[in-house]
Amino acid sequence: MTRKTIILAMPPSNGIVELIEKNLQFHGYEVTRIDSILKFKYNNLWERIYQFFHKHISRNNTYKAKLKAKQSLHKAQKLLANNYYEYTLVIRPDIYPQKVLALLKRHTTNKFIGYQWDGLNRFPVKDIIHLFDQFFIFDHTDLTNPDYQNYQLRSITNFYFDMVQPHHVKNNKPQAYYVGDHQVCRVAAIEYCAQKLAENGVDIRFIIPTSKPKDIKCYKSKYITFGKQNRLSYYDNLKYVNSADILVDFVIDGHNGLSFRHFEALYYQKKLITTNTHVQYYDFYHPNNILIWDERNLDEIQEFLAKPFIQIDTHIIEKYSFKNWIKKILGIHQF
Structure with a gap:
């Protein structure tokens, strides 16, 4: 053909x-x-x-x-x-x-x-x-x-990239993963979320791919790491997605569409913490799998982590391939 x-x-x-x-x-x-x-x-x-x-x-x-x-x-x-x-x-x-x-x-x-x-x-x-x-x-x-x-x-x-197949990884402790460009509007939320997750026994892998001193100075949290040389390739990023238990997403001010992270969480069957409230209107949304927070309800993390992950219908997953x-x-x- x-x-x-x-x-x-x-x-x-x-x-x-x-x-x-x-x-x-x-x-x-x-x-x-x-x-x-x-x-x-x-x-x-x-x-x-x-x-x-x-x-x-x-x-x-x-x-x-x-x-x-x-x-x-x-x-x-x-x-x-x-x-x-x-x-x-x-x-x-x-x-x-x-x-x-x-x-x-x-x-x-x-x-x-x-x-x-x-x-x-x-x-x-x-x-x-x-x-x-x-x-x-x-x-x-x-x-x-x-x-x-x-x-x-x-x-x-x-x-999500359907050519890349998920492979189950068993972690000794639940691991949360986030990667995103430096945006001043997201700094406080990123640091607060990392702190709350760590307090609930979660390993943190939060990456800001920048080596600019003026950007790095914006962060005070010990849980944030920075890309000092080459930026993380998207394929390597997907390896981290695959090995994590929880994906984290911080929407940029003025954005309402869903980032790739939402569809990767769906495909790799990961829990998701996101600041994008629009996700609740999608057919794959389930409160057991996705926590929408605005810094006022982040104390719900412990309860959210304890909830069992709900399998989403295969037909819905394929829709976003x-x-x-x-x-x-x-x-x-x-x-």
């Missing part, structure tokens, strides 16, 4: 692009990644001099951006050549120059699809959304965003 062809355009960070690529291949797609075009370097000394002049003398920060856009377009043209693809999926399309997006669309024979897996208020896409055949958002509240009422947005959740997600987003199948 002929494999469907797809261009995958997204941020290259954290190794998640490699996992998405492998999961696409696992499910029968021939994948062409273009995240390499985002890597930028000056072609010569004169470009560096001009950039210094524009930034520090003219107070104009657009010169480097124009260089990046031009270089990205040239790389994309060379990479795609005369090839055409059935689908193109652009995740975080705001990071790609508009001319690159237009080029990708010309090389797409079936559907040109955008997915903003961050809130539209944080990363707007109003100037480029018209280029796409379909545009998906992960935060369902963006459907009522007044700036986007003239656009047909489609809501879709995140997913990558296999189902990619079929839905490409319009191949609706679960």
